[in-house]
Amino acid sequence: MKDYYKILGVDKKSTKDEIKKAYRGLSKKFHPDVNPDGGERFKQIAEAYDILSDDKKRQQYDNPNPFEEFFGGFQQKRRKPKAKDKVIKVQITPTESYFGINKSVTFQNNTTCKPCAGSGGKKNVCQTCRGSGNIRQRIGSSFFTQIVDTPCVKCNGTGHMVIDPCFNCGGIGFKQNMEQIEVNIPKNINNGDHLRIRGKGDYTPNIGYGDLILQVEVINHEGFEKINHDLILTKKVTLSDLLLNKPILLPHPDGDLNLKIPLNTELIKPLRLKGKGYKFDTHSGDFYIKINVTNQEMDDDTKQEIIDSLK
Numbered sequence: 001m002k003d004y005y006k007i008l009g010v011d012k013k014s015t016k017d018e019i020k021k022a023y024r025g026l027s028k029k030f031h032p033d034v035n036p037d038g039g040e041r042f043k044q045i046a047e048a049y050d051i052l053s054d055d056k057k058r059q060q061y062d063n064p065n066p067f068e069e070f071f072g073g074f075q076q077k078r079r080k081p082k083a084k085d086k087v088i089k090v091q092i093t094p095t096e097s098y099f100g101i102n103k104s105v106t107f108q109n110n111t112t113c114k115p116c117a118g119s120g121g122k123k124n125v126c127q128t129c130r131g132s133g134n135i136r137q138r139i140g141s142s143f144f145t146q147i148v149d150t151p152c153v154k155c156n157g158t159g160h161m162v163i164d165p166c167f168n169c170g171g172i173g174f175k176q177n178m179e180q181i182e183v184n185i186p187k188n189i190n191n192g193d194h195l196r197i198r199g200k201g202d203y204t205p206n207i208g209y210g211d212l213i214l215q216v217e218v219i220n221h222e223g224f225e226k227i228n229h230d231l232i233l234t235k236k237v238t239l240s241d242l243l244l245n246k247p248i249l250l251p252h253p254d255g256d257l258n259l260k261i262p263l264n265t266e267l268i269k270p271l272r273l274k275g276k277g278y279k280f281d282t283h284s285g286d287f288y289i290k291i292n293v294t295n296q297e298m299d300d301d302t303k304q305e306i307i308d309s310l311k
Helices: 004-008 016-030 039-052 055-062 064-070 094-099 239-243 300-310
Strands: 086-092 101-112 121-125 134-141 144-151 160-165 174-185 194-197 212-218 224-227 230-238 248-250 257-259 271-273 287-294
Touching: 004 016, 004 039, 016 039, 039 055, 086 101, 086 174, 094 101, 094 224, 101 212, 174 194, 174 212, 230 239, 230 248, 239 287, 257 271
Parallel strands: 086 212, 230 287
Antiparallel strands: 101 174, 121 160, 134 144, 194 212, 224 230, 248 257, 271 287
């Protein structure tokens, strides 16, 4: 950092009038119109006066860190690295979403190598970054300075170099493992929702374990599907049952329902049972039934029964 007090020939206790007086004398002496060789020195004098003549800028200059931030640059705060999340898919049925379920989930993850306790083996401090894991670079000049920390390419940002790799993991600090956990999947969860399980992801040396993210897939099952708060059922019905106006047995998570379908019903649109969908504290979704009429061959007795019903 430039010593602006030295450039103006004053000390840190100098008043604003003393700084102004010093600036006027030096600017006249080194102005390019008077001194053709004083161009660079004149710029330094002007720069120094601009900082020291302003109370706020002077205070920030005397405190180097805020000064750096004030002049367009910033020093990146070194954040603690975070292990990456591990994402896996878990499938449930509409009925499982209706009630919620404790589900066993099996997945592969990277766990700490036990013989070396995740260190990878014997290490020495990286001489390139001196153990920090980062290389600090100053970008720009004068007022517009930016200090940037980038991961050290020599040690991959770890700050250490493995000189004697672990026999079990080969120096990487982890081993692949199959793990099984029980997960509480709440009721009414939707397709595409995510659940975060803290600390159950992959192990990263010098950082720790990441999180496990469960991406929920609500798959169609046994004729049921889930659309937002509504439960949808595709039900096969024979033509004879419709013509005879027989009650249709509808499966439902809360228990089977009997439904009579009037002959004049438009089956192009799904039938709706209000409030029979997914239940929430303040409201409920609906239960929709898509009728799929099958052309099942009728025996003679059924045909006669239909004829009699139409008389």
